[in-house]
Amino acid sequence: MNLFYQNPVKNLKTYVPLMALAGLFLASCSNDDDNPDPVNEEEVITTMTITLVPQGGGDTVTLQSRDLDGDGPEAPVVTVSGPFTAGTTYDGTIVLLNETETPAENITEEVEEEADEHQFFFSVASSLSASISYSNFDGNNNPLGTEFELDAQGASTGSLIVTLRHEPKKPNDGTLSDAGGETDIAQSFDLVIIP
Amino acid sequence: MKYILASVLLALLQMTVSAQQCNATLAGTIRDFHDQTPLAGATVLIVGQDKSGFSDFDGTYRIEGLCEGTYEVELSHPQCRTTLYRLEISGDMRRDFELEHHLEELEEVQVVGELLPDNTNTAQEQRLSTVTLEGYSSGSLGDALKEISGVSSLNTGSNIVKPSINGLTGSRVLILNDGVRMQDMEWGDEHAPNIDINAADQVSVIKGAAALKYAGDAIGGVVVIDRERVAVRDSLFGKTLLDGMTNGRGGSVSTELTKTFESGWYLNGQASFKRLGDREAPDYVLSNTGMQQLGLSLHAGKRLLNQGWDLDYSFYQADIAILRASHIGNVDDLIESINSGEPSVIEPFTYDIGVPRQEVTHHLGKLNYYLRVKGLGKLTAQYDFQYNQRFEYDVRVGADRNKPALDLELTTHTLKTDFTWDASGDLEVTAGLMGRFQDNFADPDTGVRRLIPDYQRYEFGTFAIGEYRLNTSWMFEAGLRYDFSRIDAKKFYRTTRWEERGYDTDFPEFVVEDLGTQLLTNPVFDYNNLSATAGARWQLDFQSDLRANYALGQRAPNPAELFSDGLHHSAARIELGDLRIGNETSHRFSLAYNRTAERWGLTVEPYLNFIGDFILLEPTGVEFTIRGAFPVWSYRQTDARLLGIDASGYYQWAANWETRHKFSITKGNDLGQDQALINMPAPITRNEVIFRKPEWKQLLIGLESTYVFRQNEFPPNIFVFSPSEQQEVELEINTPPEAYHLLGLRAEMEFELPGTLVLHTGLTVTNLLNTPFRDYLNRNRYFADDLGRNIILQLKFNY
Numbered sequence: 006m007n008l009f010y011q012n013p014v015k016n017l018k019t020y021v022p023l024m025a026l027a028g029l030f031l032a033s034c035s036n037d038d039d040n041p042d043p044v045n046e047e048e049v050i051t052t053m054t055i056t057l058v059p060q061g062g063g064d065t066v067t068l069q070s071r072d073l074d075g076d077g078p079e080a081p082v083v084t085v086s087g088p089f090t091a092g093t094t095y096d097g098t099i100v101l102l103n104e105t106e107t108p109a110e111n112i113t114e115e116v117e118e119e120a121d122e123h124q125f126f127f128s129v130a131s132s133l134s135a136s137i138s139y140s141n142f143d144g145n146n147n148p149l150g151t152e153f154e155l156d157a158q159g160a161s162t163g164s165l166i167v168t169l170r171h172e173p174k175k176p177n178d179g180t181l182s183d184a185g186g187e188t189d190i191a192q193s194f195d196l197v198i199i200p
Numbered sequence: 201m202k203y204i205l206a207s208v209l210l211a212l213l214q215m216t217v218s219a220q221q222c223n224a225t226l227a228g229t230i231r232d233f234h235d236q237t238p239l240a241g242a243t244v245l246i247v248g249q250d251k252s253g254f255s256d257f258d259g260t261y262r263i264e265g266l267c268e269g270t271y272e273v274e275l276s277h278p279q280c281r282t283t284l285y286r287l288e289i290s291g292d293m294r295r296d297f298e299l300e301h302h303l304e305e306l307e308e309v310q311v312v313g314e315l316l317p318d319n320t321n322t323a324q325e326q327r328l329s330t331v332t333l334e335g336y337s338s339g340s341l342g343d344a345l346k347e348i349s350g351v352s353s354l355n356t357g358s359n360i361v362k363p364s365i366n367g368l369t370g371s372r373v374l375i376l377n378d379g380v381r382m383q384d385m386e387w388g389d390e391h392a393p394n395i396d397i398n399a400a401d402q403v404s405v406i407k408g409a410a411a412l413k414y415a416g417d418a419i420g421g422v423v424v425i426d427r428e429r430v431a432v433r434d435s436l437f438g439k440t441l442l443d444g445m446t447n448g449r450g451g452s453v454s455t456e457l458t459k460t461f462e463s464g465w466y467l468n469g470q471a472s473f474k475r476l477g478d479r480e481a482p483d484y485v486l487s488n489t490g491m492q493q494l495g496l497s498l499h500a501g502k503r504l505l506n507q508g509w510d511l512d513y514s515f516y517q518a519d520i521a522i523l524r525a526s527h528i529g530n531v532d533d534l535i536e537s538i539n540s541g542e543p544s545v546i547e548p549f550t551y552d553i554g555v556p557r558q559e560v561t562h563h564l565g566k567l568n569y570y571l572r573v574k575g576l577g578k579l580t581a582q583y584d585f586q587y588n589q590r591f592e593y594d595v596r597v598g599a600d601r602n603k604p605a606l607d608l609e610l611t612t613h614t615l616k617t618d619f620t621w622d623a624s625g626d627l628e629v630t631a632g633l634m635g636r637f638q639d640n641f642a643d644p645d646t647g648v649r650r651l652i653p654d655y656q657r658y659e660f661g662t663f664a665i666g667e668y669r670l671n672t673s674w675m676f677e678a679g680l681r682y683d684f685s686r687i688d689a690k691k692f693y694r695t696t697r698w699e700e701r702g703y704d705t706d707f708p709e710f711v712v713e714d715l716g717t718q719l720l721t722n723p724v725f726d727y728n729n730l731s732a733t734a735g736a737r738w739q740l741d742f743q744s745d746l747r748a749n750y751a752l753g754q755r756a757p758n759p760a761e762l763f764s765d766g767l768h769h770s771a772a773r774i775e776l777g778d779l780r781i782g783n784e785t786s787h788r789f790s791l792a793y794n795r796t797a798e799r800w801g802l803t804v805e806p807y808l809n810f811i812g813d814f815i816l817l818e819p820t821g822v823e824f825t826i827r828g829a830f831p832v833w834s835y836r837q838t839d840a841r842l843l844g845i846d847a848s849g850y851y852q853w854a855a856n857w858e859t860r861h862k863f864s865i866t867k868g869n870d871l872g873q874d875q876a877l878i879n880m881p882a883p884i885t886r887n888e889v890i891f892r893k894p895e896w897k898q899l900l901i902g903l904e905s906t907y908v909f910r911q912n913e914f915p916p917n918i919f920v921f922s923p924s925e926q927q928e929v930e931l932e933i934n935t936p937p938e939a940y941h942l943l944g945l946r947a948e949m950e951f952e953l954p955g956t957l958v959l960h961t962g963l964t965v966t967n968l969l970n971t972p973f974r975d976y977l978n979r980n981r982y983f984a985d986d987l988g989r990n991i992i993l994q995l996k997f998n999y
Contacts, residue, residue: 041653053826072826
């Protein structure tokens with residue numbers, strides 16, 4: 006009669022490993038109250054300040070983009086301190102800060118140290134009568150752009166887009182698509198040139 | 201002791217009964233377990249009465265003059281293993297049996313309706329055979345599943361293929377790998393199942409949440425991956441598959457060996473390796489689309505009719521390159537990619553796997569035990585352990601170059617047990633319990649804010665399902681399941697995000713620590729899910745049946761839906777979950793008509809799926825950062841309706857000629873906003889002409905046409921401010937690509953080599969005409985064309 010079915014009591018030993026596993030399972034359920042470590046985002050750029058000093062005196066123009074919450078919901082706060090004057094050449098200097106740290110970390114130094122791995126690109130809208138030329142270069146004499154000259158030619162309005170690329174192709178033809186690399190900054194400023 | 205006593209009593213009872221009446225009759229039909237064809241020449245022996253009968257050419261048998269009582273019935277057939285079944289004989293009774301004709305199954309003899317091969321009796325279920333799966337040896341599970349009408353896939357390129365059942369994917373599609381629910385971070389759009397298709401012998405797809413035994417939250421459906429059952433006899437067999445393909449200039453090798461013993465012991469080992477270089481579209485190389493995959497599995501156990509156990513281990517490791525051009529900087533790059541029509545990076549072919557790329561590893565260990573208790577049913581218990589590790593490497597520069605941007609470790613323990621009462625021939629009831637613990641660890645060393653936080657998840661489930669066979673034509677089934685899940689997360693939120701989402705007013709109690717610019721929070725949520733199913737099957741005649749099923753499914757939100765927060769670098773989009781997201785509830789009504797016969801067959805499966813509080817992810821706008829603007833994809837809940845029909849059929853025109861046809865359409869509506877749902881598969885039809893000439897070395901030639909319609913129903917695009925154009929532009933992020941038509945060709949032959957070796961050869965050409973196309977459900981459609989022509993040569997050795 007019991008040809009095909011064995012007495013289950015005999016199989017108790019088979020249960021033992023299962024029970025042991027169950028114990029393991031339950032033991033692993035214990036919650037540990039350790040809090041995770043916050044992620045330290047490295048090389049975050051929160052603030053770009055471009056100071057433009059007119060050659061031969063006049064009002065300094067400051068352009069700033071400040072985004073303290075990074076990828077958070079708040080858009081960068083973009084400010085342009087005032088208008089440019091036609092027929093004037095400005096010396097531009099770019100300062101990059103990481104303001105999530107106190108005191109704020111100056112990223113410009115790092116960019117300049119690794120000049121061959123970085124480049125600023127300046128795109129002037131066709132409506133804006135201005136041109137830009139690089140004032141500083143990397144060790145291979147390719148443009149870097151933390152220092153530049155802006156030549157405000159005639160009264161006009163339009164945008165200036167400042168882009169920082171990390172590890173672009175160098176040398177490149179001056180366009181973003183040829184340069185490639187990773188965008189660290191891409192910010193547009195609305196400029197006004199008065200007569 | 202109790203059982204011995206019961207056995208003695210039962211034996212005594214039988215003796216008494218047999219002394220009384222001996223004019224009962226037993227008759228019925230014996231059919232093949234697989235294809236339901238009648239089996240001739242099977243012997244039905246009533247043990248202890250010396251009465252027996254044979255099944256004739258149409259499978260019917262009849263034994264008269266039987267004594268009433270409970271007896272062992274022995275079924276035997278020259279090509280099947282002899283097995284016994286216990287039966288209570290009284291009066292004139294009919295009993296149909298199924299015999300396993302190919303010595304594959306262990307439990308060959310089945311009273312029809314007691315242990316059917318299907319996972320459900322009344323829901324829509326389709327399966328893929330070993331032969332079909334072998335054809336996809338160098339492909340993926342997702343590719344193979346598309347053979348089933350109604351199954352599509354959400355792709356990221358051609359190597360990451362997520363199955364989508366009737367338009368639903370991700371956490372709504374449960375993948376059950378040899379009895380284990382895969383826990384492989386299925387919540388990500390670009391996370392493919394960590395399954396090596398070569399380890400599967402058979403795959404079934406159950407549409408909808410009708411398989412309550414496995415889960416109640418599989419609102420899309422369940423993909424059940426099974427291994428071959430081993431025969432209880434001494435044997436050693438195996439197979440090796442070699443695949444080579446032109447597109448990707450690589451291939452795969454897979455080998456499997458099985459040793460079985462008369463004593464019930466078995467050992468099985470399987471390994472596969474796949475390597476592909478850059479894939480190619482018709483007009484250019486898809487730079488950085490190669491992959492490497494390794495799969496290993498080991499199985500051992502002892503399987504007898506009354507009890508058995510299995511110990512399984514499987515390992516999966518894949519290194520998958522993601523199209524370089526799909527890595528974009530900001531919304532301007534995306535606009536440029538969509539408008540240019542060509543990938544921004546095209547480099548010469550290489551086998552190198554660069555960035556972006558994924559490295560995923562999955563370990564799965566399982567111990568399973570079953571015990572058949574005489575006169576009562578079958579008890580099974582299972583423990584499984586899964587460890588899933590995912591690295592995602594992005595295009596990073598400087599010191600972070602070789603650091604992953606995402607590093608997640610997911611560990612899962614599951615314990616489950618169920619009991620099936622099958623002692624009564626007509627009614628079968630299964631009830632079970634499940635407990636699960638899961639831990640996710642997001643490594644902070646990436647230097648990138650966590651997209652998915654550290655969390656622990658506790659789950660508990662219990663179910664009862666029953667099926668009742670009224671007579672040979674009607675069968676009913678019903679089931680009920682309850683699941684509890686608790687998620688306990690530790691997550692850092694940017695203070696600005698916490699406030700922007702309004703969590704500071706809704707969930708102030710979750711804040712554990714204020715770190716100035718960010719908050720450490722401890723969200724804990726409990727979810728209670730109830731699921732149920734009811735259905736009926738009407739056997740119209742020997743070849744056809746009609747099924748009707750209702751399934752209620754509830755799904756708790758997954759970690760991505762709750763916690764996603766931040767820039768998904770590889771996708772260049774900001775993904776935002778919502779802590780307020782609750783359960784979604786599906787009511788799915790389905791019908792299935794199925795006819796399988798020699799000359800023609802037809803399956804028609806209409807369905808209606810109402811999903812209350814459906815969770816979806818869609819583009820909602822852009823957010824600006826100092827690096828430019830990024831599209832924002834947000835999760836939200838709405839009521840949705842999915843309506844569709846899947847159909848397939850075949851017709852044997854002449855002895856050597858057959859055609860096969862498939863059609864599938866899904867219409868998805870967002871009832872809350874009265875618009876189309878995102879990512880619904882476009883209507884598709886596949887038609888194949890097959891020529892067979894078995895005399896010529898089993899020759900088979902098939903020419904298949906696949907036509908994918910344009911998806912004309914899609915949610916509206918979003919408008920974004922383009923800094924480079926200085927104006928609002930329409931971001932055609934939802935616009936589907938055009939319809940396309942592809943031709944495919946396959947040819948197969950078989951050669952007998954010296955010894956017992958059989959060589960099966962197959963040549964497959966996909967996209968025969970090298971047609972450029974883009975598919976709506978490929979996330980890389982913004983950046984590049986899909987695959988061009990691919991010629992695959994397969995050699996299979998059976999030994």
